[in-house]
Amino acid sequence: MTYTTTSSDDEIERQIAYxxxxxxxxxxxxxxxxxxxxxDKNLDSVTILRRGDVEAALRNWQxxxxxxxxxxxxxxxxxxxxxxxxxxxKYRRLLDPYFAPKKMAALQPAVSKHTDDLIDSFIDRxxxxxxxxxxxPLPCSTFLSLFGLPLDELDALVRWKDIMIRPESLVEGGNxxxxxxxxxxxxxxxxxxxxxxxxxxxxxxRDDLMTYxxxxxxxxxxxxxxxxxxxxxxxxxxxxxxxxxxxxxxxxFLVNHDDARRMLVNEPGSEINLVEELLxxxxxxxxxxxxxxxxxxxxxxxxxxxxxxxxxxxSANIDPDGLPGSDEVDVRRGDMRSFAFGGGPHRCLGSNLxxxxxxxxxxxxxxxxxxxxxxxxxxxxxxSSVLRGVDHMPLVW
Amino acid sequence: MRVTIDSSRCQGHGRCWDVAPSLFDADDRGHGLVIGDGxxxxxxxxxxxxxxxxxxxxAVILTD
Numbered sequence: 001m002t003y004t005t006t007s008s009d010d011e012i013e014r015q016i017a018y019x020x021x022x023x024x025x026x027x028x029x030x031x032x033x034x035x036x037x038x039x040d041k042n043l044d045s046v047t048i049l050r051r052g053d054v055e056a057a058l059r060n061w062q063x064x065x066x067x068x069x070x071x072x073x074x075x076x077x078x079x080x081x082x083x084x085x086x087x088x089x090k091y092r093r094l095l096d097p098y099f100a101p102k103k104m105a106a107l108q109p110a111v112s113k114h115t116d117d118l119i120d121s122f123i124d125r126x127x128x129x130x131x132x133x134x135x136x137p138l139p140c141s142t143f144l145s146l147f148g149l150p151l152d153e154l155d156a157l158v159r160w161k162d163i164m165i166r167p168e169s170l171v172e173g174g175n176x177x178x179x180x181x182x183x184x185x186x187x188x189x190x191x192x193x194x195x196x197x198x199x200x201x202x203x204x205x206r207d208d209l210m211t212y213x214x215x216x217x218x219x220x221x222x223x224x225x226x227x228x229x230x231x232x233x234x235x236x237x238x239x240x241x242x243x244x245x246x247x248x249x250x251x252x253f254l255v256n257h258d259d260a261r262r263m264l265v266n267e268p269g270s271e272i273n274l275v276e277e278l279l280x281x282x283x284x285x286x287x288x289x290x291x292x293x294x295x296x297x298x299x300x301x302x303x304x305x306x307x308x309x310x311x312x313x314x315s316a317n318i319d320p321d322g323l324p325g326s327d328e329v330d331v332r333r334g335d336m337r338s339f340a341f342g343g344g345p346h347r348c349l350g351s352n353l354x355x356x357x358x359x360x361x362x363x364x365x366x367x368x369x370x371x372x373x374x375x376x377x378x379x380x381x382x383x384s385s386v387l388r389g390v391d392h393m394p395l396v397w
Numbered sequence: 398m399r400v401t402i403d404s405s406r407c408q409g410h411g412r413c414w415d416v417a418p419s420l421f422d423a424d425d426r427g428h429g430l431v432i433g434d435g436x437x438x439x440x441x442x443x444x445x446x447x448x449x450x451x452x453x454x455x456a457v458i459l460t461d
Contacts, residue, residue: 096425096427100423100425101423334447335449336450337450343408344454347408352427355411
């Protein structure tokens with residue numbers, strides 16, 4: 001006897017998106033076996049899947065351009081994400097030093113304190129929602145420190161970033177038009193708020209990132225207000241949720257792998273390789289966006305000029321073709337190349353910051369809460385997003 | 398054995414100076430720099446190989 005599926009196209013799409021974030025290893029292995037790209041007909045976009053193609057596309061900014069706008073509801077291209085070389089190189093020369101390792105090391109004590117403060121708030125309770133009580137607030141507090149904003153603005157910041165990243169989840173019935181309107185209004189509100197901060201820092205310079213941007217020069221010229229705004233907007237849109245979901249991905253692995261958890265407890269320093277390997281294995285940011293500047297042939301498939309392209313780093317990171325062993329996880333391994341932070345000229349500007357935050361949380365957590373597990377009966381529900389995370393992770397100890 | 402960095406490929410991922418701090422340092426942008434003449438000893442060979450394997454851009458080169 002056979003059954004006929006009654007799923008609508010929407011339902012099928014929903015199931016695909018869920019599997020991609022919940023079971024990426026099986027999902028991408030299946031996709032790679034089918035062909036070099038995965039086509040999304042609704043969005044007229046393609047995802048490049050195979051390791052060699054992904055590595056080449058990340059480096060090839062000429063054919064895979066980043067110069068388009070519309071990221072997170074910003075009508076203006078954001079900096080340096082939506083800029084190609086040679087101008088991109090000038091922005092990166094300016095911004096890279098602020099996010100260089102020594103700078104990030106100086107910020108580490110503040111991140112460690114924020115982590116401890118958060119742990120203090122729930123440790124005696126013997127339980128917490130790791131997502132809402134650690135993974136979300138920690139990168140937000142780091143952002144406020146970087147930008148010299150008061151910590152009591154944390155709730156407002158969380159609201160901003162939620163609206164920017166998943167507006168559909170915050171309007172009644174997930175109405176797409178209402179969501180886009182809310183997102184557009186919020187982006188205007190954010191730009192307005194940053195504009196006020198720019199005026200303030202011009203008058204009263206401080207030791208913070210906003211002052212650095214306001215005083216920065218390219219070829220002897222200060223950045224315009226628009227450039228400062230579009231750079232600050234990048235930090236907000238790229239620096240918060242990515243760290244949140246990375247923490248969720250790492251801890252979702254740890255609650256299911258006691259041996260890895262015990263290693264962290266017993267071997268201080270082991271978090272360095274573990275974070276690296278889990279960023280690769282879990283690849284929280286599954287793809288990065290580009291636009292094809294010409295027709296491009298990939299093993300029989302033609303990507304059309306002007307088409308939106310997702311470079312599938314989650315798939316490439318676990319593709320054993322050309323790199324044996326990459327379809328297995330080994331948290332002690334420190335020598336597996338990974339594109340968790342992208343690659344080529346657009347390698348994640350905040351990668352040193354993100355690593356520092358992730359290592360700090362993993363270290364402090366296991367120093368203070370060595371024994372923990374997922375609450376009885378709790379199941380992790382993955383968010384079906386290319387930024388893969390879970391909204392809730394109830395832990396007990 | 399010696400290590401070198403192909404600076405035309407390096408994008409500042411920072412893996413080399415992270416996994417092999419006795420062989421590599423970072424410049425002000427976080428791009429890798431070889432310390433001294435890059436000579437690899439028996440003690441630093443494992444680190445050197447780890448750096449080669451870790452670099453996403455395959456910019457770290459180990460030569461005999």
